[in-house]
Amino acid sequence: MEKKYWQSLEAYKELKKSELPQGNEPHAEFSIEGLDESEIKGKSSRRDFLKMLGFSVSAVALASSCQTPIRKAIPLLNQPEDLIPGVPNFYASTFFDGIDYCSILVKTRENRPIKIEGNDLSPLTKSGTSARVQASVLNLYDDARLRKPFNNGNESDWETIDREISQQLGGLAQEGKSVVLLTSTIISPTTRKLIKEFREIYPNITWTTYDEVSASAIRKANEQNFGRAVIPFYHFDKATVIVSFNADFLGNWLLPVTFSKQFSGRRKLSNGNTDMSRLYMFESAMSLTGSNADYRIPIKPSEEGLVLMSLYNEIAGISGATTYPVPSHGFDVKQAAMDLLDNKGKSLVVSGTNNVNIQLIVNAINQLLGNYASTIDLNKTVNLKQGDDERMRQLVAKMNQGQVAGLLMYNVNPAYNYPQTDVFISGLKKVGLKVSFAETMDETALLCDYVCPDNNYLESWNDAEAVKGYLSITQPTIQPIFNTRQFQDSLMAWGSFGGDFSTYLEANWKGLLSSGNPDGKSWAKVKHDGVYTRKADAGETPGFIPQGLKLPEANSSGVELALYEKIGIGTGKYSNNPWLLEMPDPITTATWDNYACVSPKFAEEHQLQFEDVVKINGQIELPVLVQPGQAYGTVSIALGFGRTAAGKAGNNVGQNVYRLMNGKNSTFQLSGEVVSLEKVIGKTYPLALTQMHHTMEGRPIARETTLRDFIKNPSSGNEKERFNEENNTTLYQKVNFDGIQWGMSIDLSSCTGCANCVIACQAENNVAVIGKEQVKNRRIMHWMRIDRYYSEDVENPEVFHMPTMCQHCDNAPCENVCPVAATNHSTEGLNQMAYNRCIGTRYCINNCPYKVRRFNWFEFTNNNQFDYNMNSELGKMVLNPDVIVRQRGVVEKCSLCIQRIQEKKLLAKMENRPLKEGEVVVACQQSCPTDAIGFGNLQNPSSKVSKERKEKRTYHLLGHLHTLPSTTYMTKVRNKES
Amino acid sequence: MINTGIVFKKPLALNAFLKNGLLILLLLFSSLSFGQTAEAEANFAVCKACHTIGGGKLVGPDLKGVTERREEAWILRFVKNSTEFIQSGDPVAKQVFEENNSIPMPPNNLTDEQIKDILLYIENGGKVAGASEAVVEQTPKPAQDELESTMILAEKKQAEAQNLYITFIILSVLIVISIFDLLVSKILKARWIHVVIMLISVVVIGEIVFLESAALGRQQYYQPEQPIMFSHKVHAGQNKIDCKYCHFTADESMHAGIPPVNVCMNCHSQVKQGKLTGTKEIDKIYSAIERNKPIEWIKVHNLPDHVYFNHAQHVNVGKVACAECHGPVEKMDQIIQVEDLSMGWCIQCHREKEVQFADNKFYDQYTKLHQQIKSGKISKVTVQMIGGDECQKCHY
Secondary structure: OOOHHHHHHHHHHHHHHHHOOOOOOOOOOOOHHHHOHHHHHHOOHHHHHHHHHHHHHHHHHHHOOOOOOOOOEOOOOOOOOOOOOEEEEEEEEOOOOOOOOEEEEEEEOOEEEEEEOOOOOOOOOOOOHHHHHHHHHHHHOOOOOOOOEEEEEEEOOOHHHHHHHHHHHHHHHHHOOOEEEOOOOOOOHHHHHHHHHHHHHHHOEEEEEEEOOOHHHHHHHHHHHHOOOOEEEEEEOOOOOEEEEEOOOOOOOOOOOHHHHHHHOOOOOOOOOOOOEEEEEEEEEOHHHHHOOOEEEOOHHHHHHHHHHHHHHHHHHHOOOOOOOOOOOOOHHHHHHHHHHHHHOOOOEEEOOOOOOHHHHHHHHHOOOEEEOOOEEEEEEOOOOOHHHHHHHHHHHHHHOOOOOOEEEEEEOHHHHOOOHHHHHOOOOOEEEEEEEOEEEEOOHHHHHEEOOOOOHHHHOEEEEEEEEEEEOOOOOOOOOOOOOHHHHHHHHHOOOOOOOOHHHHHHHHHHHHOOOOOOHHHHHHHHEEEEEOOOOOOOOOOOOOOOOOOOOOOOOOOOEEEEOOOEEEOOOOOOOOHHHHOOOOOOOOEEEOOEOOOHHHHOOOOOOOEEEEEEOOOOOEEEOOOOOOOOOOEEEEOOOOOOOOOOOOOOOOOOHHHHOOOOOOOEEEEEEOOOOOEEEEEEEOEEEOOOOOOOOOOOOOEEEEEHHHHHHHOOHHHHHHHHHOOOOOOOOOOOOOOEEEEEEEOOOOOOOOOHHHHHHHHHOOOOOOHHHHHOOOOOOOOOEEEEEOOOOOOEEEEEEEEOOOOOOOHHHHHHHHHOOOOOEEEOEEEEOOOOOOOOOOOOOOOOOOHHHHHHHOOOOOOOOOOOOOOOOOHHHHHOOOOOOOOOEEEEEEOHHHHHHHHHHHHHOOOOOOOOOOOOOEEEHHOOOOOOEEEEEEEOOOHHHHOOOOOOEEEOOOHHHHHOOEEEOOOOOEEOOO | OOOOOOOOHHHHHHHHHHHHHHHHHHHHHHHHHHHHHHHHHHHHHHHHOOOOOOOOOOOOOOOOOOHOOOHHHHHHHHHHHHHHHHOOOOHHHHHHHOOOOOOOOOOOOOHHHHHHHHHHHOOOOOOOOOOOOHHHHOOOHHHHHHHHHHHHHHHHHHHHHHHHHHHHHHHHHHHHHHHHHHHOOOOOHHHHHHHHHHHHHHHHHHHHHHHHHHHOOOOOOOOOOOOOOOOOOHHHHHHOHHHHOOOOOOOOOOOOOOOOOOHHHHHHHOOEEEEEEEEOHHHHHHHHHHHHOOOOOEEEOOOOOOOOOOOHHHHHHHOHHHHHHHHHHHHOOOOOOOOOOHHHHHHHHHHOOOOOOOHHHHHOOHHHHHHHHHOOOOOOEEHHOHHHHHHHOOOO
């Protein structure tokens, strides 16, 4: 009887599946809960009501009379020794997607990766990650992933594909025709070796590296100055004064996680340290780094060369070097120059502009300041961004001339992101053999004969050497979910190498470990740690070959364009990642779109308003976002949007602006184009911002001071706190804790607002993605948000980033108003939320002064109205089994990762020992690249949070309300003169 | 701190209390007075999978009188690592190995003292030395009755449910009749009778509805048919295999774990025929291996999705015996859910159960509670006193 029921349930499931919409049809206009249009407009009649009433009553009656469905418990056939159901396993691995590098730990439950953590053993990234790294685990469970190889759009199998491609490659090799292997930057030494050997088998294959956003100018400039086409390693931790020109090193530039660790480490004010580095930022668009600068100067792209040259002249004048004539401009660089000169050898000048002339000036300044071999290490080279724009141009030209007979493309998508897409596509059509290794059927793969889907990096073996001598390992944490094969294995199959890449990698590593391995690390140990540092032979810094400096050609005849990468979406690799799409941009707080940023003054002059639509160059229509801090006369647009073949979440979101890149010089530059910008009269486009309100209404929410004032008086900027503490009284009984009282402390001086914590929290706590419409309705579900405040000048404001989540008040306003006691206080100081008790009155939301509680307006799971990841069997695999998925009608909020607290408490009990300080690490804290978040037991006087609580910088958010939050903040200190 | 407002079924709760109290007393008593040998009994639980003491040969030989047959030193070597011992060329070891179908005995991580202790335990005929019969009996005698009462209860419950349905229908009909009489037929002149009938009916119906809806989704006395006629009575009862031999992750994971087939095969590579079912049921294990498909058991004890339950916390840390929640499993052929697994039932135990407060160093940090114990203010620390009835102990 019961078995029959189960079968019918199966059949029911099948039925449901067949009812689901097939493919990626754009879904109809959003409607509430499956009601049709007439019902939304309120046309439902009394009869409808009665029908529904009758139906629901009978449904309830039926449901209640049924047996509870049968649940199965299926054990493994053979349980491996190290797999215990219910206990997570961690594997050290490496994230590298062609652009970003990060050493990571992958948390798996029942052999299923569910969360990425930072690897604390890595000397490069320490335990930090970035939002993209955090979100990368969701890409593993992307519905858009290819499930098998394809041949001309038809499903195929590996055997056929291998046979056909080997045959064709062999034929082309015999004829001596040119075949090109086009890849993203490859930092894996073993893969590079494999490619080399592969090319020995097929000598007609040449290898071109392509980066959509390249840094080839840095390599070119260094080639001219030092005879080495390298990117050096930058030590932001050793620099007292940093001057950056458009280099967003905390967000996108080269090694943002490493640089964030270095930068924030140099600016920590705990333990009586009062030594802080100072950052000057010259930039057009407000970047994450710019928002953290002590001095930020908005400049147009055309002015970058002028300002840089003036800076050079100032320094050269005093140092007695050649100066160059500079046309006058309105910027004073004396202060920066003096600061740099005062800190010779302890300063750093960088530029993110991909222009050789600019980079030559930067090199010349650094040389004058004696920064080489101190803050810039030319021997410890950065292997990222190996792409050479010139060679890519030559390749596209050759393709168009019909000189390329075969093209193998790995991890690149030029049909989407090459600046002259149409030229590339027309060239591609002339190529005989087109092979793509794309994980999804992207824009380029669609045009290829063969698509040989690569594994996700969490299913692959690989290694990485992002910085010379610092190696790390990528190891699979799950069996390939689909019939995919990693790129290296495909090459090995076609080159008849025999064996697979994992054995190839192991053999290569065993060779590598046999020499220059002072600690005697074994292969097993390398896999365990995930990282390996090779003994570095301290090379000499090469001599500086001075070059004549000249100003880059600049066009300032109109509105200047400065393209940028968003912290979430980046170059567009993750455009189908709903977590990243919905992540509010740290600066604009916008989600789900790109837009044209203009300065307030510019907007006023051109009568542009927020959400007005403008036409760029008469082609691309984009909404306007008035961005304080944007350089006047410039417009900034994010790359990475406007994908047409990304997948269900990312298709047709925003506009593709790669074609607006500046290709006038030999390199492709993000800035330097002049565009026309005309308002489309009467047209607006809605943008979903999470923070429309930018002021603090005079309340001391975000507190700050300058370093000078801080040294004089450590509680400067925070005077209110003492007043609050002395004057607050309460009618309520004081809470008494025994043993444990959890507390959090956030150092606003360290926080850069990179939003890593937002995604880490989302991944850990199963936070739902709700889509643009609902974000616009202010229903975003993030438990953690980063508030951004502006102060001072609207054209060039000071920026504040403030992570805000439930403050776990000991005197919580939300607890008092819950009619069903669904939210209440624990003996450990946590503000608990019992979802199964909540009846959704939302009184607590209204009464929370921090606005950190979220209401589930809809069922976000198994609901095709929210077609992101929680409605698909594959997408749901990312969910953390220790945290419940909330249902419609309940309130949720930050729990201070209660599951992690309980896990570690249990571990301590099982090991019969007290809980250690720093043992419980919450999700936002674990991977913070600036170590801004501290968490621990306030009852333990020696814990970090207890100590920080005593510091003069510490304050409670809205402390005057006497909510007694368990979370405290520490004043932001800017290294400014006034 | 908050009144949870759960209705308790008093007799059951009381029963559980008595049972728990008794068991704790027994455990406490045995562990206090006989230290090492009680440990031997626990250690022997692993051996029991293949050996009996006077119960005949299972996978391995009957261990009755083993200390007379072999030298102590020989046994020590064999127990620690039999394979190594056999390979070293000991003729007796080799003979024993071959006599027992060449199935190697897995190596054990036991100290000499622990093994000697186990030998003492075997010499004593499988009893803890010096303990009286009553204490040795791990599962208290009432268990038999309890299971029977469980079965009766299940039947009773069904009858009760039937009675409830009948009452429900009768009362509903009564209400309809009285309304009809009140408005249309007007046979009874005294209107208060209508009112009384209706009031009583509404109250009783209300209570039935409340009780039934509270029990919705609960599965007390749920006993599904499993894909294999696996009998806990044979395994845990007759062969006295320790629960944690098969459910071996109960000590370290949230899941007690359904044993994978390779655990079954530890014994069933030899035991190919059951006393009751012959080869029919055991063959299903082999067929699972052949088809490379795990056995799909039906889960009996289901908690709602919004409950986080961790076996390690209860079994390992809390030292709660399996039977306290799962009932006398060793008496069941097919597993039946004995308790209703309601929140009231959980909380009740959390309110009464004593924490291993003095024994576990984790609890050292609760200085105030320790002071209260010292000053005699409280005699024991219950789970509730360290936050055991707070929402986020189980709901997150």
